Amino acid sequence: MSDEAVPGDGDFGSALLGQDLTLTAADVAERAGLSVRQARRLWRTLGFPERGDERAYGEEDVAAMSVLADVIDDDLFDFDLVLNVVRGAGLSMARLADWEVGALLQRVEDAYSAQAGDSGTPAEATAWVFEKYGDRFDQVLLYAWRRHVAAAVARIESMRAIDADPHTTNLTVGFADIVSFTALSNELSREKIGDLVEVFEARCGDVIQANAGRLIKSLGDAVLFVNNDALGAFATAEGIIKVVGRDKRMPDVRVGLATGSVVMRLGDVFGPPVNLAARLTAVARRNRVIVDHDTAERLPKDQIETRPLPPRPMRGFGVMEPLTARRV
Structure with missing residues (x-):
């Protein structure tokens, strides 16, 4: 388990994630209907370091884990398959986040300075832009994901028409x-x-x-x-x-x-x-x-x-x- 400081700590994490981080991993697992082992495995597979018994989680973490627990309980996907999908989401989102921060951070800091009248910190600037534009970013991400899913299904159907193994x-x-x-x-x-x-x-x-x-x-x-x-x-x-x-x-x-x-x-x-x-x-x-x-x-x-x-x-x-x- 890692004790190093990671993004999501303290007031900055609460502001950026839009939730109070008051829950432990055990709290999240219990409320989501998962074992602590399963919850921690899902968390690691998403690409996040474990936080031990720290209060590093919030209501959105419970909601996300509850969705995964429901899918597993419905027997649509087993736990291993859910891990496979979660791994892809974690890897893709990690790269996207790095890309966006690298491309936008300087512009965001400049805009925040002009708005606040001082330089501010990168954390303050990031929290500010997410409060202002976060919902719009979410909308674009969901739109792009649905479009790509539709394109992926079309490719699979096209290949299935040619070969039994798509x-x-x-x-x-x-x-x-x-x-x-x-x-x-x-x-x-x-x-x-x-x-x-x-x-x-x-x-x-x-x-x-x-x-x-x-x-x-x-x-x-x-x-x-x-x-x-x-x-x-x-x-x-x-x-x-x-x-x-x-x-x-x-x-x-x-x-x-x-x-x-x-x-x-x-x-x-x-x-x-x-x-x-x-x-x-x-x-x-x-x-x-x-x-x-x-x-x-x-x-x-x-x-x-x-x-x-x-x-x-x-x-x-x-x-x-x-x-x-x-x-x-």
Whole structure:
């Protein structure tokens, strides 16, 4: 159990969370109809450190745990499945919170200073903006979540029409990374590196969505995406090179595409095409697209020209012959 101070302590936590923190973990578990072990397990899985016997919880914690307890009691989901879903929510919300605070905190502090007439602390500024705009943030988050659920169900239905197992399907996987990112990190300030990564992710995301692809995850200097067909993936790769690599203010990029069967789990994709797409970027030239043979076979010859490169060893795949791809 952790005794370190964490966000949520004291008056700031009460103000930000909109509740008085007067309950212990045992209190929350009893009122929610869970064992203390279950409540603590759910809490950890959401990504929060345990607080021992401290009075670090409030009525909203009881309400949230009660909802999960009701779902388990209804036998719709068992405890392990609830943990699985909760883990995804915790990971996603933690990253979203870090993203929002990093993007908004300076602006929030400036606005609070102008309103209050003094500098104030980041905690005071954050509590102020949540009191003023918290309900609107909640509305946007719920809207985005429902829209994404609808899109995810549509994808599952589409895959189920093709394959009995909707979690395994054939896709073209793309991996795009910034060339010499480590060297850039040593040359640029932390602020400029942050700006570069933000612009890179935003531009890649726009291109991926415009070409009916899906951004699976961003890794700072790289993005992983999928398309249902090879031509769509090539158009995505081509677009990323255009808006990033061809912009003189941005670094060069490399893109690898691989096609095959992947497993879709927890918002991520797994399988040989994922690893191969990443490996292909290592042998791609700057601002070029490199593909495997399965992808090349699916690209229309009257639109895309592919040319084999010399065979070379690729970790985990043996000796392979990659191909360059360009529009005719």
